[in-house]
Amino acid sequence: MPKRRLCYLALVISFVALFQNAASIDYGAALTKSLLFYEAQRSGKLPPTQRVQWRGDSALTDGKDSGVDLTGGYYDAGDNVKFGFPMAYTVTMLAWSVVEFGPQLRARNELSNALRAIKWGTDYLIKAHVEPNVMYGQVGDGGSDHSCWMRPEDMTTPRTAYKIDEQHPGSDLAAESAAALAAAAIAFQESQPSYSSRLLNHAKQLFDFATKYTGKYHDSIPGAGQFYSSSGFEDELLWAATWLSLATNDKTYSDIVTKSTNFGGTRTMFSWDDKFVGAQILISKGVLEGKFKSENGNLEQAKQYGEEYVCNCMQKGNNNVRKTNGGLLWFQEWNNLQYVTTASFIITTYADILNAAKTTIQCPGGTVGPQDLITFAKSQVDYILGSNPKQMSYMVGIGSNYPKRVHHRGASIVSIKKDPSPVSCQAGFDQWFHRNADNPNVLDGAIVGGPNQSDEYSDERENYQQSETATANIAPFVGVLARFA
Numbered sequence: 231m232p233k234r235r236l237c238y239l240a241l242v243i244s245f246v247a248l249f250q251n252a253a254s255i256d257y258g259a260a261l262t263k264s265l266l267f268y269e270a271q272r273s274g275k276l277p278p279t280q281r282v283q284w285r286g287d288s289a290l291t292d293g294k295d296s297g298v299d300l301t302g303g304y305y306d307a308g309d310n311v312k313f314g315f316p317m318a319y320t321v322t323m324l325a326w327s328v329v330e331f332g333p334q335l336r337a338r339n340e341l342s343n344a345l346r347a348i349k350w351g352t353d354y355l356i357k358a359h360v361e362p363n364v365m366y367g368q369v370g371d372g373g374s375d376h377s378c379w380m381r382p383e384d385m386t387t388p389r390t391a392y393k394i395d396e397q398h399p400g401s402d403l404a405a406e407s408a409a410a411l412a413a414a415a416i417a418f419q420e421s422q423p424s425y426s427s428r429l430l431n432h433a434k435q436l437f438d439f440a441t442k443y444t445g446k447y448h449d450s451i452p453g454a455g456q457f458y459s460s461s462g463f464e465d466e467l468l469w470a471a472t473w474l475s476l477a478t479n480d481k482t483y484s485d486i487v488t489k490s491t492n493f494g495g496t497r498t499m500f501s502w503d504d505k506f507v508g509a510q511i512l513i514s515k516g517v518l519e520g521k522f523k524s525e526n527g528n529l530e531q532a533k534q535y536g537e538e539y540v541c542n543c544m545q546k547g548n549n550n551v552r553k554t555n556g557g558l559l560w561f562q563e564w565n566n567l568q569y570v571t572t573a574s575f576i577i578t579t580y581a582d583i584l585n586a587a588k589t590t591i592q593c594p595g596g597t598v599g600p601q602d603l604i605t606f607a608k609s610q611v612d613y614i615l616g617s618n619p620k621q622m623s624y625m626v627g628i629g630s631n632y633p634k635r636v637h638h639r640g641a642s643i644v645s646i647k648k649d650p651s652p653v654s655c656q657a658g659f660d661q662w663f664h665r666n667a668d669n670p671n672v673l674d675g676a677i678v679g680g681p682n683q684s685d686e687y688s689d690e691r692e693n694y695q696q697s698e699t700a701t702a703n704i705a706p707f708v709g710v711l712a713r714f715a
């Protein structure tokens with residue numbers, strides 16, 4: 231065959247392959263697995279409804295040394311520490327997913343699973359909030375936990391509990407927890423009204439605590455600083471006030487939002503540390519729906535900042551987010567996908583908001599409408615689920631080509647149900663971490679850090695910047711997948 235025709239044929243075949251790949255993406259399966267992931271991250275006594283069967287009960291005495299019950303909640307990532315700051319944020323994003331895409335979740339029969347995922351977090355946050363101005367913000371110690379490779383079910387590492395109080399404040403942690411509980415209060419309003427009002431009471435107290443006793447939480451819980459240091463708390467205060475305003479319709483909170491003097495400017499990313507974009511988009515929605523009345527036009531400013539972030543993601547702004555050659559938004563080397571899932575959530579959500587308000591965004595690079603946003607968000611979702619140069623799904627359990635060696639203690643060691651003999655701190659490294667074999671347990675629904683800037687990925691447990699997952703990565707994707715399923 232002439233060379234040119236061969237080239238042409240190859241081009242046609244690759245187009246067909248690409249199309250088939252995109253057409254065969256099963257968003258419904260990805261949605262189901264995204265919620266299963268939260269069952270795999272559960273700490274504490276597992277309920278009879280537990281579906282992820284390779285996990286067992288764990289950390290049943292958390293909090294005991296401090297005289298409180300701190301069992302439950304979520305292990306943060308590939309480790310077994312319960313980091314309160316990203317955990318609260320994860321719960322907020324799960325709740326926002328339900329608030330925005332509840333009907334779609336219900337239509338896919340996943341609403342109750344999503345509410346269970348939220349409740350596993352909110353039950354814990356309520357327990358951790360032991361007094362109006364006292365909250366436990368961490369169980370376990372990053373240093374000692376990370377120096378062992380153990381299943382949660384038989385870990386022997388210290389489970390020290392750390393708290394914030396009036397003398398050791400943590401406005402970011404308290405306000406993020408308030409945001410989580412207020413957002414969850416909206417998610418539960420219909421199905422469990424009394425639980426919803428309980429959540430709201432805690433949210434209000436935590437918000438008061440956050441505003442009266444100000445400081446960064448990692449100054450009060452120094453061990454957290456190495457892993458989840460907070461860049462500031464003004465974003466959490468604004469975000470919490472916005473959620474409380476939406477949950478209560480109380481003027482106290484909408485006044486705080488309306489009179490705010492710091493809307494954060496145009497952000498470069500939305501993450502467990504920086505919630506300004508989330509607040510800006512919620513405020514934009516409130517403005518477009520007429521819920522927030524803009525005095526002096528300052529809410530218009532917040533809306534503009536949020537839209538500038540969206541424009542930059544859409545490659546139509548003044549400071550566009552980089553993209554890989556394969557088309558993935560590129561924020562940073564370590565755990566890039568966490569920023570892609572938040573961007574996808576914001577863009578998908580904002581598409582529906584613009585659609586309802588029958589309006590568009592005027593970006594520096596041109597007008598952007600709801601359909602443009604949906605098309606773009608879908609390109610990111612499809613990339614994550616396998617439509618990419620490596621033809622690999624970065625969500626575990628989707629298709630056949632996905633990360634098999636996720637940096638994750640529980641998934642990489644034989645299930646305690648199969649082999650109950652304890653795996654010690656060092657044996658975990660020797661026999662399981664360094665083993666040249668796939669993880670014995672499939673961590674369905676986990677989204678790993680993802681490919682590097684060259685769209686490359688090496689599936690190795692040692693490569694934690696790319697092969698680790700975290701609870702914060704997936705929560706925004708729950709809503710996005712519900713929208714596309």
Ligand SMILES: *[C@@H]1O[C@H](CO)[C@@H](O)[C@H](O)[C@H]1NC(C)=O
Binds near residue numbers: 683684
């Ligand atoms: C991406 O990863 C591949 C394979 O692991 C490596 O060869 C390449 O240098 C990396 N690129 C960048 C930009 O880090």
